[in-house]
Amino acid sequence: MSAALHLSMGWPEWLDLFGHYLLLSLLSIGGAITTAPDMHRYLVERNGWISEAQFNASISIAQAAPGPNVLFVALMGWNVGVNAGGAASGMLGVLITMTGILLPSTTLTYLASRWGHRNRDLRAVRAFRQGMAPIVIALLLATGWILAGPDKEASVMWPLWLVTAATALIVWQTKIHLLWLLGGGALLGWFGWV
Numbered sequence: 001m002s003a004a005l006h007l008s009m010g011w012p013e014w015l016d017l018f019g020h021y022l023l024l025s026l027l028s029i030g031g032a033i034t035t036a037p038d039m040h041r042y043l044v045e046r047n048g049w050i051s052e053a054q055f056n057a058s059i060s061i062a063q064a065a066p067g068p069n070v071l072f073v074a075l076m077g078w079n080v081g082v083n084a085g086g087a088a089s090g091m092l093g094v095l096i097t098m099t100g101i102l103l104p105s106t107t108l109t110y111l112a113s114r115w116g117h118r119n120r121d122l123r124a125v126r127a128f129r130q131g132m133a134p135i136v137i138a139l140l141l142a143t144g145w146i147l148a149g150p151d152k153e154a155s156v157m158w159p160l161w162l163v164t165a166a167t168a169l170i171v172w173q174t175k176i177h178l179l180w181l182l183g184g185g186a187l188l189g190w191f192g193w194v
Contacts, residue, residue: 077090
C-alpha cells in the first residue's frame with residue numbers, strides 16, 4: 001500500500017472509530033461493502049486517518065483475495081493503526097474495525113432471521129424482504145460510484161459505464177455465468193479500454 005501517514009490517536013479517537021463502525025454495521029444491508037462510501041467520508045475526507053490510495057488499495061486487495069469480502073474493513077483498520085503508530089497499533093485497528101462492523105450486524109441478523117423464519121408467512125415479512133432489494137442495489141451503486149472516481153470527466157468514464165450497462169443487461173437477459181463476464185471485464189481492463 002502507499003506510504004503511511006503519521007497520526008496521533010488517543011483512546012477518544014479509537015473509541016470514535018469503534019462507535020462509527022458499530023453504526024455502520026447496522027447500515028450494512030447487503031454487506032459491509034455497501035458502507036464503503038461512508039467509510040471513505042469518515043476515514044479519508046473527515047478525519048484524514050488514511051489516504052485515498054490506502055482506501056482504494058484496501059478494497060482492491062480484499063476483493064481480489066480469496067475469502068470474505070469484509071476483509072477490506074480489516075485492511076482499513078490496519079492502515080489507520082499503522083498510520084497511528086506501527087504494527088501493534090495496526091492490530092488494534094483491525095480488532096476495533098472488525099469487532100465494530102461484525103458484532104451488531106451479526107447479532108441482529110441472527111435474531112431477525114430466527115424471528116423471520118418463524119413468521120415467514122406473514123405479509124409484512126414478505127413485503128420487507130422484497131422492499132430491501134432496491135436499497136441493496138442503490139448502496140452497491142453508490143460504492144461503485146466512489147470506487148470509479150466520480151471526479152473524472154464523462155469523456156473518460158463513458159467506456160466504464162457502457163461496460164457496466166452491457167454487463168447488467170447480459171446478466172438480466174441471459175444465463176451466462178458471472179465468471180465469464182468478470183473475465184471479459186478483466187481483459188478489457190488489461191487492454192486499457194476501461
